[in-house]
Amino acid sequence: xxxxxxxxxxxxxxxxxxxxxxxxxxxxxxxxxxxxxxxxxxxxxxxxxxxxxxxxxxxxxxxxxxxxxxxxxxxxxxxxxxxxxxxxxxxxxxxxxxxxxxxxxxxxxxxxxxxxxxxxxxxxxxxxxxxxxxxxxxxxxxxxxxxxxxxx
Numbered sequence: 105x106x107x108x109x110x111x112x113x114x115x116x117x118x119x120x121x122x123x124x125x126x127x128x129x130x131x132x133x134x135x136x137x138x139x140x141x142x143x144x145x146x147x148x149x150x151x152x153x154x155x156x157x158x159x160x161x162x163x164x165x166x167x168x169x170x171x172x173x174x175x176x177x178x179x180x181x182x183x184x185x186x187x188x189x190x191x192x193x194x195x196x197x198x199x200x201x202x203x204x205x206x207x208x209x210x211x212x213x214x215x216x217x218x219x220x221x222x223x224x225x226x227x228x229x230x231x232x233x234x235x236x237x238x239x240x241x242x243x244x245x246x247x248x249x250x251x252x253x254x255x256x
Contacts, residue, residue, distance in 0.1 A: 105158070105159050105160070106156055106157070106158050106159075106197060106198065106201050107156070107157050107159055108154065108155070108156060108157075109143060109147070109154075109155035109156065109157055109169075110157075111143075111144060113157065113164065114141075114143055114144075116163075116164055117140065117143065117155075117157065117164060117167060118140040118141065120164045120165075120167065120184070120186070121137075121140055121167060121182060121184055122137070122140070123186075124184040124185075124186065124187070125184075127187060128219070128221055128222060129221070139181070139182075143155060146171070147169055147171060147181075150172045151172070152170075152172045152178070152209040152211070153169070153170055153171045153172045153178075154169065154170050154202070154205050155167070155168075155169040155170075155182070156168050156169070156198060156201060156202065158185070158189075158194050158197070158198055160189070164186075165185065165186040165189045165194065166184065166185040166186065166189065166194045166195065166198050167182045167183070167184050167198075168180070168181075168182060168183045168184075168198040168199065168201075168202050169181040169182045169183075169202075170202050170205055170206060170209075170214070172209075173215070176211060176212040176213060176254075177211060177212070177213050177214070177215060178206055178209065178211045178213075178214050178215075179214070179215050179216060180202065180214050180215070180216040181216070183195070183198065183199070183202075183216075183225070185198070190224065195228060199228075199232060203253065206253055207253060211253060211254075212252065212253060212254035213250055213251060213252050213253060213254065214234075214250070214251045214253060215237075215248065215249065215250045215251075216229070216234070216248070216249050216250075217246045217247065217248050217249075218246070218247050218249070219245060219246060219247065220245070220247060226247065229249045229251075232251065233251055234249035234250060234251045235249065235250055235251070235252075236248070236249055237249060237250055
């Protein structure tokens, strides 16, 4: 079941995201993960942003967020599914729901970044229609994608 983020679940969300990141060799990084301690401030301070949770048996098994960057652009953030729940359509459901919000919010494009070792995520984005963007010189360990939704 997909539900909007609830403040009472902040600690659980942070733990879930950090557990998924640890699978890929990442540990908590205050500079990169500051939003997890201030979800309400980071995702709900501006209009047209949202954070969703996928709940199964009263536990978080997936997350996805949309953050306003400018009038036409949103950034896809914190899109994770627990290892034991992958390849069951949960990511597709979360992504479909976030796209509905993006259209309601009247965004024209969604951008995101990921790392080269998140191979399943990269394949997912390609299948979903995201186009890889030119590499950013300042961040060679990141891969950038964009999905144009203005005409969908």
